[in-house]
Amino acid sequence: MLQVIKSIKDMKQKIKTIKDSHLTIGFVPTMGALHEGHLSLVRNAKKEHDEVVVSIFVNPLQFGKNEDLRHYPRTFDRDCELLSREGVNLVFYPDITEIYPDGFCTSVIVHDLEDKLCGKTRPGHFRGVAVVVLKLFHLIKPDSAYFGQKDFQQTVIIKRMVYDLNLDINVKVLPTIRNTEGLALSSRNVYLTETEKKDALCLYQSLVKAQCMATSGITDTEKIIREMKKIIHTCASATIDYISIVNPETLEITSEVRNGNVVTLAIRIGRTRLIDNVILTF
C-alpha cells in the first residue's frame, strides 16, 4: 500500500522505524512526471533493497530564472499509480516551504565540475541539485541512491559530493532508457510536437555515429564531433548547445578519445533543451 508522506517530521519518523528494523533503503529521487527511465531505477532499487523510497519534488533551486519551473510537467496522481504498480510503499512529496523554510541559505558547490557542460548554460543548476540531494540523503539515509545515466553530469557531481563529504551511500547510475527509435526518455519530452519528436532522434543518431567512429579506430575528438554536428544540422529545428567528449570523472574535454570517455551533448529542439550521452567503449 503506497504511503505518501509530506512532512519532514513524519519522514524522519518513518525512516527511523525502517532503520530500527535493520532494513536497507534504496532511494530514487525524482521531480515526478515519471516515465520508464524512473521506473527502471525503482525496479533496481526494489531488487536490491528491503524498502524503496521515491521522492517527488520539483526543486526550484535547480531551475534558472528563464527556465521551465512553472511549466515543468506535474502528474502526481499518475506517478503514484505507476509507483503503486511497481510495489513501492513510500513516496516523499514535500512542499517547497518544507524543503526550503524561511532563512534557508546553505548551498553545496562541487567546484570544477559544476560550471562545465550544462553548467555553462544553466549557472547555479548543479548547486540546486547538490543541495537538495544532500538534504534528501540526510532525511532518507539510504544505503543506495539511484540515478539515470541520461543526467550524466549530475551523476558525476553527486558521486563526487558523496565521496568528498564521506557519505556512506552507494550511488548507482543506471543506463538511459530510450524509446524504440532511440530517443532518451525525459519528462521534458512532453514539450515536443510530433515533428520535433522525430527531429529529436538526431541526438541519439549523432551519439551512435560517435560510437561507430570510435569503434572503427578514429580517436580524433574534433573529427568525431564534426561528423556529429553534420547529423544535428540535418534537423531544421535543432540548435547545438554543446557537444563534448569528456573524461567521465573530471569532465575534462579530451582531444584524443579513450575507452570509457563520454560523448555528451545538449541540443535545443525548437524551444526544448534535451540532453543525452553515451559512454564510448571500444
Add this chain to the structure above:
Amino acid sequence: MLQVIKSIKDMKQKIKTIKDSHLTIGFVPTMGALHEGHLSLVRNAKKEHDEVVVSIFVNPLQFGKNEDLRHYPRTFDRDCELLSREGVNLVFYPDITEIYPDGFCTSVIVHDLEDKLCGKTRPGHFRGVAVVVLKLFHLIKPDSAYFGQKDFQQTVIIKRMVYDLNLDINVKVLPTIRNTEGLALSSRNVYLTETEKKDALCLYQSLVKAQCMATSGITDTEKIIREMKKIIHTCASATIDYISIVNPETLEITSEVRNGNVVTLAIRIGRTRLIDNVILTF
C-alpha cells in the same frame, strides 16, 4: 584507554560498532592545542553521552593565505594526555590527505552568515569550517556536537547548516571559559607576550562595559560601542577589527539593543587576532 584513529576507514568501522551497540555519541571537533575551554566541552559531552569522540585536525581550508596555519600550536601528546585524564576513549586524528584527497572540490556555503563579522577579514574561513564540520558529522554520526560560545559566528553558521541540511545532530554551544582575569581561553593565546596578555584583558573589559550599559537601560548601539572603543583604545597594542552588536541568529547588526543580542568583537593585540563576545541579558 585512549584509542587514536587516523584513517577514515577505521573510524567508520569504530562508529559502526558503537552504533550497533545502540550507544549515543557526543562529538567535540577541535584543532588540538587543547585548553580548559575544550575540556569543558568534553566534560559535558561525557556527561550527556555514552561515548565521546574528539577530533584533532588543523584544517587548512579555514586558514587564509597570510594566516597562521604553519605556526598554529600543535601539542598532540599533551592533548592526548589531557583527554585521557578526562576519560575520553576515542580521538580522531587524520592527516590532511585523508580529509582532502586528490580531486577534492566540494564546498559548503552558508550564505548571508559567512561574509559578515569575521568573514569580512577572513574570506573563505567559514566555508572551510562548514565543509570540514560536515565531513566530520558524516563520519562520526554524533547525536550531539559541542562548540564553544567564544567562536560565536561559527556556532551560528553550524547551527544554520545543520538545520538547512536536515541533519539529526544536536548542536550544543557552551559558555566561553576565561582565565581568572577574564581573558577568553584560546589556543592562540600562546602567541601573546606577558604584556600583551595584560593588554588583551581590554576585550573582556569592553564586553563587561557593554553588559553594564545595557543593564542600566542604555539601548543605543552606537553609544555602547563608543564606550567599548574607549576601553580598547587605552591599550597601545590593540587594533580593532570590528565591534558589533548583532541578532544571534541572523547576525544582522542592531541599532537598538535587545535582550539576547550578542556583542561580538575581533581585536588584534600586537600581531595576534583575538575574538570574544557576550550575550546581552537584561
